[in-house]
Amino acid sequence: MFHNAFHDLLKPQWLGVLMQLKMTGGMAVTDLAKELGGSYMTVKQHCEDLTKHGYLMRIRVPRTEIGRPEIFYRLAEKADAMFPVIPTTFSLQMLEYARTLFGETAPEKLLYQYFQEQEISWKNRISQGTTLLYQAGLFVKLRSKEGLFMRCMHDESTGKITLREFHHPLKPVFEKFPRAVVMELRAMEEALGVKISRVMGEPVGGEPPYVDFILS
Secondary structure (H helix, E strand, O other): OOOHHHHHHOOHHHHHHHHHHHHHOOEEHHHHHHHHOOOHHHHHHHHHHHHHOOOEEEEEEOOOOOOOOEEEEEEOHHHHHHOOOOOHHHHHHHHHHHHHHHOOOHHHHHHHHHHHHHHHHHHHHHOOOOOHHHHHHHHHHHHHHOOOEEEEEEEOOOOEEEEEEEEOOOHHHHHHOOHHHHHHHHHHHHHHOOOEEEEEOOOOOOOOOOEEEEEO
16 A cells, blocks of 8 residues: 555554545544554554654544544645655656557557456456455455555445545546546456446545445
């Protein structure tokens, strides 16, 4: 999920804090401590350390009940550099060079080949899953290693499985070549063996932007 170097340089507890805040947009210390399985004071200290280094912002939010304002943390702009993205200028220039050298459709042909290979790799690596939910969980772990932030959500009452994506390293490519979004979606469908609906999320308040992949 993070650049590999950060796993060596930062405390594992700090990485846990950063990951939770990336996927939620921000959390109160009380809720963050529950998610991480740590004490309030320990997690608060981690947040304070990250704030001193410029990776978090501290906000005080009034409580709905009587008491002191709740301490709320969210990612600062400096934290953006910790999450993987492709070298935007280089990659996009290479695709444009391909267009110049080999014709107008060359960039999309290269992207199509890339996602075809991704499909085969994903399918081989999640084939051990005996149920769709199990395969979806394996897929999320696999994509996390590729630099995405993704969470698998399962509604037990309806059986609905949703893969919620918060970060994608290929976002600059998708913006330049929108058809690549469909290529990736088709590769996911083939790998998981189901029809998938891709829905842009509608964040509320301080929630981070996200994309939902709903498995049918």
